[in-house]
Amino acid sequence: MILLDGKQAAEAMKKDIAREVARWSREWGRKPHLAAILVGDDPASQTYVRNKENDCIQVGMDSSVYRLSESISREGLTECVRTINEDPAIDGLIVQLPLPGHLDEQQIIETIDPAKDVDGFHPVNVGRMVLGLPAFVSATPAGIVDLLQYYHIPTSGKECVIIGRSNIVGKPLANLLSRKGPGGDCTVTLCHSRTLELEKVCRRADIVVAALGQPRFLKANMVKEGAVVIDVGISRVEDKSTKSGFRLAGDVDFEEVAPRCSYITPVPGGVGPMTRLSLLKNTLQAAMKRN
């Protein structure tokens, strides 16, 4: 069993990005620039945004964070998005989710200029990705494909089962892995809460992706001997043996499943770092497209 070390892969790929960023910055006299809008003061969102800022610094990009009050109106937030859309010095824009309940996330996402939508959440980017056209692909699905490619794991003709049909992971990943070309060409089955005999369906898979958000859901009896297992989940579970009283757990029962796998991602340190990397790749790509 080989561990798919997303941290190491992301670090290696960051070096390539940093080189590209340096070259681009020399050529154009400025750095690629990622802006993030952070509404309210949710601690987890603050951490995510800080991590993204640090990633930018690490590869030589500029970043800025627009901190808006929890009580901002739709119009106020839209105005902020519009200002960034029109700012020629900013290449990529993300609105950190979740937003407070009074704001319609989809409506806000659709106000982002698709050419700056480096999260790949705008319908135009989702549609272009599905149609096989150049597009910003959302970070987690793109990171998973990159991780498979980094480890030279073949996908063409492989049976892939994805558990979970979320808009940010399951659905785009199903489309991405079944596309024609390198990193695609899988025979993909998308499973969800209505799927019957899930164990049986999962056991067919050469590649299983668990992305449903239920800690330790995927058990050994759901995995074929020698399968590749990708764990997208990350939840806090109680653990009295730790100082904090909890620990992070993925959607895969790692202890049980790992011995059966050819490759498996750890949690943390698997898909997470690759997701963060994708955002950097998309931002660089956005900058390169604008010049």
Added chain:
Amino acid sequence: MILLDGKQAAEAMKKDIAREVARWSREWGRKPHLAAILVGDDPASQTYVRNKENDCIQVGMDSSVYRLSESISREGLTECVRTINEDPAIDGLIVQLPLPGHLDEQQIIETIDPAKDVDGFHPVNVGRMVLGLPAFVSATPAGIVDLLQYYHIPTSGKECVIIGRSNIVGKPLANLLSRKGPGGDCTVTLCHSRTLELEKVCRRADIVVAALGQPRFLKANMVKEGAVVIDVGISRVEDKSTKSGFRLAGDVDFEEVAPRCSYITPVPGGVGPMTRLSLLKNTLQAAMKRN
């Protein structure tokens, strides 16, 4: 074995549409209006456009056809699209495909106002459909879902195998059938030219959709006893016993497969009429959204 009679289903549903169209027209003092752009004089395209015009008349809608020369430039065609986009009297616009080789189809499609894109080919509509948002769904996938619903064939929890990953059928249909809600909730596997052991994969399916464009491709050994079989293909095959010297054949070997099925679509008269119906539904929907 029950024949899924798309012609009869479409006629029945047309009556509902005609009633809605009449009500809408009374209320707003004009009829919903579908415009088609036809470039060149390909005989098949001319037939398709004529059929669409006749369908419109049958349900009480207006239709108009913009006939442009085979040699029209991209700018000329774009200008025509823009004029129709801005015409308040026109609700829906389709550009009949294929276009002559010197015109980039995707580029032209993206100039259509998404609110008038009743073919559902614009990336915005594809993306919104994938994300589960209100959208124009492309005609063939929408027609297939309608046909299943018309015959009260359950989809929730059913295993569905789709053969063919085209942008206009396989990919959108996979997304549509795996969506949450009525007519969806299938466990969908999307197969294509790189799929291994296709017979085995198809034999798992409660619902098989053949959409690869190879006459009589689907054989009895690829279908589980009692499955529902949807045939999207329509090709001309040589047949010396007919006056014309050819006949229409689907992607399913009907004689061989039909006895194993619970339900099967004929070709012609199965998916085809439902596809035409979808265009009317989308045009009515476009008109209703604008008022």
